[in-house]
Amino acid sequence: MTEPGPAVLAAPVEHLLRPARALLGWLPEDNALALLNSGRGDQVATDPQREQVRAAHAAVLQRPAGLDQSDLVQEAPEILQGHIAQLAITTGAAFFNEGWNVALVDLSRICAFQASVFTESAVERVAGVATDDLLQLASVTLPTSMPAGESMQVQRDDSGKQWLIASRNPNLRVMGIFSGAIQAGGPPAFGFPVGLPPAFVQAVRYQGRWMLRDGYHRSFGLLSIGAKYVPAFIRDMDSIRDVVPPGMLPDDAFLGQRPPTLADYADDSVAADVQLPSAQKIVIVQAIEVSLVS
Numbered sequence: 001m002t003e004p005g006p007a008v009l010a011a012p013v014e015h016l017l018r019p020a021r022a023l024l025g026w027l028p029e030d031n032a033l034a035l036l037n038s039g040r041g042d043q044v045a046t047d048p049q050r051e052q053v054r055a056a057h058a059a060v061l062q063r064p065a066g067l068d069q070s071d072l073v074q075e076a077p078e079i080l081q082g083h084i085a086q087l088a089i090t091t092g093a094a095f096f097n098e099g100w101n102v103a104l105v106d107l108s109r110i111c112a113f114q115a116s117v118f119t120e121s122a123v124e125r126v127a128g129v130a131t132d133d134l135l136q137l138a139s140v141t142l143p144t145s146m147p148a149g150e151s152m153q154v155q156r157d158d159s160g161k162q163w164l165i166a167s168r169n170p171n172l173r174v175m176g177i178f179s180g181a182i183q184a185g186g187p188p189a190f191g192f193p194v195g196l197p198p199a200f201v202q203a204v205r206y207q208g209r210w211m212l213r214d215g216y217h218r219s220f221g222l223l224s225i226g227a228k229y230v231p232a233f234i235r236d237m238d239s240i241r242d243v244v245p246p247g248m249l250p251d252d253a254f255l256g257q258r259p260p261t262l263a264d265y266a267d268d269s270v271a272a273d274v275q276l277p278s279a280q281k282i283v284i285v286q287a288i289e290v291s292l293v294s
Helices: 031-035 048-063 078-089 093-097 119-125 132-140 217-222 251-257 261-266
Strands: 016-022 074-075 103-104 116-118 152-157 162-167 178-181 190-193 202-206 210-215 229-235 271-277 281-284
Touching: 016 031, 016 119, 031 048, 031 202, 031 271, 078 093, 078 103, 078 132, 116 119, 116 271, 119 217, 132 217, 132 229, 210 217, 210 251, 217 261
Parallel strands: 202 229
Antiparallel strands: 016 116, 016 271, 074 103, 103 229, 152 162, 162 281, 178 190, 202 210
């Protein structure tokens, strides 16, 4: 029986608006207003929106200085040792080689530097997870197998000899290169495997502060359904640029005395519902025939 393939694109890839939560309280006013207006340059900020941003900034300033992260990281219990061993010989091998370890991390007090999270993605990724089952949680936060291909959409253009592969998952990528006959006696084939490599929840400590480096949507989703301590990769890092990618909150927001935490996405005093464009990651694989005259 033939396995079903990825869904075929029925229409060109478009930017769609999706519900999200934005950390207004730590964003410069212009950036916060842009998020409230879905990043549209043709929208003029309203007085109520400006007041909303000012109120969020004031709410942050009213917080006591400092953040208690004592016992935020706890040793992984015995029940996770089998999963960790499997992780070390499968999807997480490179992480262990780079010095990462697995521990339980308190999602409610870990610092966040990402300005927004898509709420529907957060819900989708944790559907059906039992928050009191560490092995189930580990299968979400530290998967030991490749994600299924259902989240990829594929469009074939026979006339242009190309494939267009798209996904809302930003981890979509070319994962190698191959050559060889597809079937015995057939012509040689040359191509590229395209897929979704596994992504992990990562917590890093920089200058004594624990921050969520990757896995924002799953982590926010898990926190929203009542999970607190979850399995994650952990590591100390010395360079902030190894921790935080471009386009995040200003450094003084998450390194300051009143940093945002993952829980703050759900706090209406400092965050808000917004509608943001959802860009898709696209990989194009194309064959080009060229005749050269020597």
